[in-house]
Amino acid sequence: xxxxxxxxxxxxxxxxxxxxxxxxxxxxxxxxxxxxxxxxxxxxxxxxxxxxxxxxxxxxxxxxxxxxxxxxxxxxxxxxxxxxxxxxxxxxxxxxxxxxxxxxxxxxxxxxxxxxxxxxxxxxxxxxxxxxxxxxxxxxxxxxxxxxxxxxxxxxxxxxxxxxxxxxxxxxxxxxxxxxxxxxxxxxxxxxxxxxxxxxxxxxxxxxxxxxxxxxxxxxxxxxxxxxxxxxxxxxxxxxxxxxxxxxxxxxxxxxxxxxxxxxxxxxxxxxxxxxxxxxxxxxxxxxxxxxxxxxxxxxxxxxxxxxxxxxxxxxxxxxxxxxxxxxxxxxxxxxxxxxxxxxxxxxxxxxxxxxxxxxxxxxxxxxxxxxxxxxxxxxxxxxxxxxxxxxxxxxxxxxxxxxxxxxxxxxxxxxxxxxxxxxxxxxxxxxxxxxxxxxxxxxxxxxxxxxxxxxxxxxxxxxxxxxxxxxxxxxxxxxxxxxxxxxxxxxxxxxxxxxxxxxxxxxxxxxxxxxxxxxxxxxxxxxxxxxxxxxxxxxxxxxxxxxxxxxxxxxxxxxxxxxxxxxxxxxxxxxxxxxxxx
Amino acid sequence: xxxxxxxxxxxxxxxxxxxxxxxxxxxxxxxxxxxxxxxxxxxxxxxxxxxxxxxxxxxxxxxxxxxxxxxxxxxxxxxxxxxxxxxxxxxxxxxxxxxxxxxxxxxxxxxxxxxxxxxxxxxxxxxxxxxxxxxxxxxxxxxxxxxxxxxxxxxxxxxxxxxxxxxxxxxxxxxxxxxxxxxxxxxxxxxxxxxxxxxxxxxxxxxxxxxxxxxxxxxxxxxxxxxxxxxxxxxxxxxxxxxxxxxxxxxxxxxxxxxxxxxxxxxxxxxxxxxxxxxxxxxxxxxxxxxxxxxxxxxxxxxxxxxxxxxxxxxxx
Numbered sequence: 001x002x003x004x005x006x007x008x009x010x011x012x013x014x015x016x017x018x019x020x021x022x023x024x025x026x027x028x029x030x031x032x033x034x035x036x037x038x039x040x041x042x043x044x045x046x047x048x049x050x051x052x053x054x055x056x057x058x059x060x061x062x063x064x065x066x067x068x069x070x071x072x073x074x075x076x077x078x079x080x081x082x083x084x085x086x087x088x089x090x091x092x093x094x095x096x097x098x099x100x101x102x103x104x105x106x107x108x109x110x111x112x113x114x115x116x117x118x119x120x121x122x123x124x125x126x127x128x129x130x131x132x133x134x135x136x137x138x139x140x141x142x143x144x145x146x147x148x149x150x151x152x153x154x155x156x157x158x159x160x161x162x163x164x165x166x167x168x169x170x171x172x173x174x175x176x177x178x179x180x181x182x183x184x185x186x187x188x189x190x191x192x193x194x195x196x197x198x199x200x201x202x203x204x205x206x207x208x209x210x211x212x213x214x215x216x217x218x219x220x221x222x223x224x225x226x227x228x229x230x231x232x233x234x235x236x237x238x239x240x241x242x243x244x245x246x247x248x249x250x251x252x253x254x255x256x257x258x259x260x261x262x263x264x265x266x267x268x269x270x271x272x273x274x275x276x277x278x279x280x281x282x283x284x285x286x287x288x289x290x291x292x293x294x295x296x297x298x299x300x301x302x303x304x305x306x307x308x309x310x311x312x313x314x315x316x317x318x319x320x321x322x323x324x325x326x327x328x329x330x331x332x333x334x335x336x337x338x339x340x341x342x343x344x345x346x347x348x349x350x351x352x353x354x355x356x357x358x359x360x361x362x363x364x365x366x367x368x369x370x371x372x373x374x375x376x377x378x379x380x381x382x383x384x385x386x387x388x389x390x391x392x393x394x395x396x397x398x399x400x401x402x403x404x405x406x407x408x409x410x411x412x413x414x415x416x417x418x419x420x421x422x423x424x425x426x427x428x429x430x431x432x433x434x435x436x437x438x439x440x441x442x443x444x445x446x447x448x449x450x451x452x453x454x455x456x457x458x459x460x461x462x463x464x465x466x467x468x469x470x471x472x473x474x475x476x477x478x479x480x481x482x483x484x485x486x487x488x489x490x491x492x493x494x495x496x497x498x499x500x501x502x503x504x505x506x507x508x509x510x511x512x513x514x515x516x517x518x519x520x521x522x523x524x525x526x527x528x529x530x531x532x533x534x535x536x537x538x539x540x541x542x543x544x545x546x547x548x549x550x551x552x553x554x555x556x557x558x559x560x561x562x563x564x565x566x567x568x569x570x571x572x573x574x575x576x577x578x579x580x581x582x583x
Numbered sequence: 584x585x586x587x588x589x590x591x592x593x594x595x596x597x598x599x600x601x602x603x604x605x606x607x608x609x610x611x612x613x614x615x616x617x618x619x620x621x622x623x624x625x626x627x628x629x630x631x632x633x634x635x636x637x638x639x640x641x642x643x644x645x646x647x648x649x650x651x652x653x654x655x656x657x658x659x660x661x662x663x664x665x666x667x668x669x670x671x672x673x674x675x676x677x678x679x680x681x682x683x684x685x686x687x688x689x690x691x692x693x694x695x696x697x698x699x700x701x702x703x704x705x706x707x708x709x710x711x712x713x714x715x716x717x718x719x720x721x722x723x724x725x726x727x728x729x730x731x732x733x734x735x736x737x738x739x740x741x742x743x744x745x746x747x748x749x750x751x752x753x754x755x756x757x758x759x760x761x762x763x764x765x766x767x768x769x770x771x772x773x774x775x776x777x778x779x780x781x782x783x784x785x786x787x788x789x790x791x792x793x794x795x796x797x798x799x800x801x802x803x804x805x806x807x808x809x810x811x812x813x814x815x816x817x818x819x820x821x822x823x824x825x826x827x828x829x830x831x832x833x834x835x836x837x838x839x840x841x842x843x844x845x846x847x848x849x850x851x852x853x854x855x856x857x858x859x860x861x862x863x864x865x866x867x868x869x870x871x872x873x874x875x876x877x878x879x880x881x882x883x884x885x886x887x888x889x890x891x892x893x894x895x896x897x898x899x900x
Contacts, residue, residue: 202715208797224719224869315786315866321619387786387865564719565795565868 027076033277033516037096039076045099046109053114056086057404061545062121064129069155070534072513079103080131089420110136117407120553128153143234146180183218188230206235210313210568213578224563229556236582244542248508250484257343260580262302263523265294268347270520274529275349277516281480285472287351288430293467296460301330302523303453306575310450311382313572314391319382333363350483355476368461392446396570398558407550410525411452416444422521436462446573484509508537548576593684604817609635611858618862645806657711662808665704665815672697676825677751679835679842690751695736702728709800720799730876734884735777741770741891742830755834764831769887771831782819786864824853
């Protein structure tokens with residue numbers, strides 16, 4: 001497997017840190033993914049992060065870990081750990097900075113002045129672990145309701161409803177819950193009026209036709225002009241990360257399907273690749289190509305939904321029906337291959353669930369042959385339409401530097417002219433064998449974000465055609481002992497594989513102790529599963545970094561002064577799903 | 584016609600118009616289906632035409648609800664205004680040489696007056712709902728109507744100039760040689776745009792704009808009160824098509840077939856065209872719509888007016 005990290009380069013970063021702050025300030029932790037992971041003292045944290053800011057313009061992820069029940073705990077760990085996962089796109093490097101705090105003094109200085117997107121991540125870490133971030137401008141719950149008691153990802157917080165008191169909602173409590181959801185402008189430092197204007201506060205959502213799910217933006221309006229906006233998320237939170245701590249490594253796969261529910265097996269890919277990193281599994285070539293083909297089919301499917309709803313949100317009624325008809329044909333193929341449609345849960349640790357069925361190539365070929373002409377048709381129908389252009393060109397612009405500092409990845413980043421795609425620039429899972437182009441934009445506005453995605457559909461078709469023409473023969477699963485479930489043919493022939501089969505099917509596979517993550521270029525940007533194994537059949541901590549979460553956080557930054565219809569065009573262009581935001 | 588005859592014909596027109604609007608809801612969905620690669624309602628009755636009855640039954644049996652925070656009287660009154668105004672507008676439409684309710688020498692002005700009245704319905708509905716989305720929708724409709732009313736009237740003045748009369752029958756009779764869509768092509772273009780804006784259908788459905796304002800001015804409406812708004816919208820569509828037929832496409836004029844058939848055929852073709860517009864065009868932004876109205880359409884209309892006047896004078900002199 002291609003290494004996630006080029007160790008020689010990253011050593012330079014680490015050496016730089018050592019020479020600047022002195023090696024004793026850090027404790028290095030070896031990880032299976034070879035990403036440099038350094039523990040720092042809390043009082044040096046901000047200095048170190050500020051130093052790294054120059055080299056790592058993007059805070060890819062920030063999350064907590066409850067270390068209290070971890071048997072194989074790193075030496076430097078205290079009760080809670082906060083992890084800063086940084087990414088440098090130019091050098092294609094990652095680094096993790098960890099800081100430990102004890103439960104009686106759970107406080108870390110806030111990094112929101114270094115990377116603005118730390119704001120929401122810190123709120124999430126506080127919400128889930130109760131770790132405070134001193135200096136944070138507005139540390140309040142983000143995913144759980146404001147009335148929630150306790151911090152849900154702490155190990156002592158119950159994981160299922162049956163471990164808690166039966167739920168009841170009397171009128172008094174209901175009134176209190178509703179009161180808690182009321183938007184209070186003062187809490188966000190907003191004035192209700194100036195000397196000559198009284199502002200209108202409008203709840204756009206959580207139920208609104210154009211917010212793509214349950215998502216609320218509280219708008220401060222002067223007429224129809226947006227003065228300020230507060231995105232409010234969490235309505236779609238299902239505790240996927242908490243569930244991961246109960247499910248076996250294997251049985252969590254179906255849950256990943258439902259994170260970005262338009263991405264299907266693309267989610268599986270991010271998850272199983274992280275596990276394979278952890279277990280050191282090498283996937284056979286046929287499985288790799290099958291995975292790439294399925295992932296790209298889902299990329300097309302997701303982008304088609306985007307394309308249709310994008311046109312619809314700027315008021316064009318018809319395109320969405322064409323795109324959904326294409327997506328339906330795509331689902332026909334996916335159904336024939338996997339048996340599922342939106343959530344096939346079809347990738348496995350070490351390969352895929354089944355071999356491709358007979359006749360798959362004919363179906364796929366028909367689809368990719370028919371698509372280019374249809375894409376041309378859509379181009380004239382939607383993207384070339386002058387009203388659509390008027391509505392989106394120059395609306396919601398941001399440049400590359402802003403996008404990086406807000407953690408924007410994927411097509412929304414490429415639309416600013418940043419030429420970066422993990423598939424090409426740090427190829428994983430076999431992408432190095434493919435020829436494709438990475439489309440980029442130049443204005444970074446709503447139109448470019450759409451145009452880049454439209455072109456990505458064509459590139460994905462190219463990749464799929466290469467899969468079709470060069471599908472290797474061979475096994476679709478690895479021979480590795482942690483492959484789950486193991487290849488069936490050998491189950492009944494020797495006792496070793498029978499035992500493995502029996503154990504990993506009944507109890508679940510046991511992954512080696514350690515930590516690993518694997519960023520991939522998912523449908524909406526970088527998706528990254530950070531897995532912590534404590535040597536059990538379940539994950540000790542599963543952190544899901546999704547591209548949609550930071551995308552929503554950025555909205556208030558560039559929608560000020562625009563009109564409500566512009567905001568709708570922006571929302572349509574950033575391509576998110578709420579399940580991907582809230583997890 | 585005798586007085587009794589006029590009244591019964593008027594009633595007939597009302598039923599035909601309301602029935603036509605109802606069937607149009609089904610027809611539009613089927614037609615959109617054709618253009619959007621799907622079926623549309625096709626289950627109930629032949630070609631799904633009984634869908635209309637099912638929709639009506641559903642709307643009739645809905646809870647007749649007025650939100651407690653709304654201005655009750657205005658809230659109930661608003662949806663009726665649009666239906667009444669639109670139906671009154673049909674009075675001056677000449678369906679054939681002798682088929683009309685009212686032939687007054689200010690027929691065209693009467694029509695313009697009635698469509699302007701319909702604006703109040705949207706405006707009042709938006710205001711009375713006491714809902715922020717409805718308010719924004721109401722505001723938009725007020726601004727939109729003010730801008731588009733201006734050149735809607737002006738765009739027809741070319742026709743009036745050429746005919747020398749406001750009477751609809753005279754206007755039709757004056758098109759025996761050549762339909763006004765030829766000499767008044769600019770007028771037709773501007774009137775059509777104003778007409779869509781007036782009936783607030785996509786792409787000019789900004790008061791409603793479900794992607795931005797959920798349902799705009801009728802967010803709080805349900806059941807029959809909502810149905811009245813829909814009815815008004817479809818009546819408006821038919822009325823505008825009737826007017827375009829009368830003013831620009833020679834009304835009932837045509838060879839072989841009886842006049843009323845010609846009239847209906849022309850109206851039908853125009854309705855199909857309007858549905859196609861709805862299927863094809865995205866919604867401009869509200870301020871873009873305004874600047875289109877004031878900066879392009881109004882000068883265009885005035886230019887048309889000057890040109891027509893000049894030519895009319897030249898022909899005479």
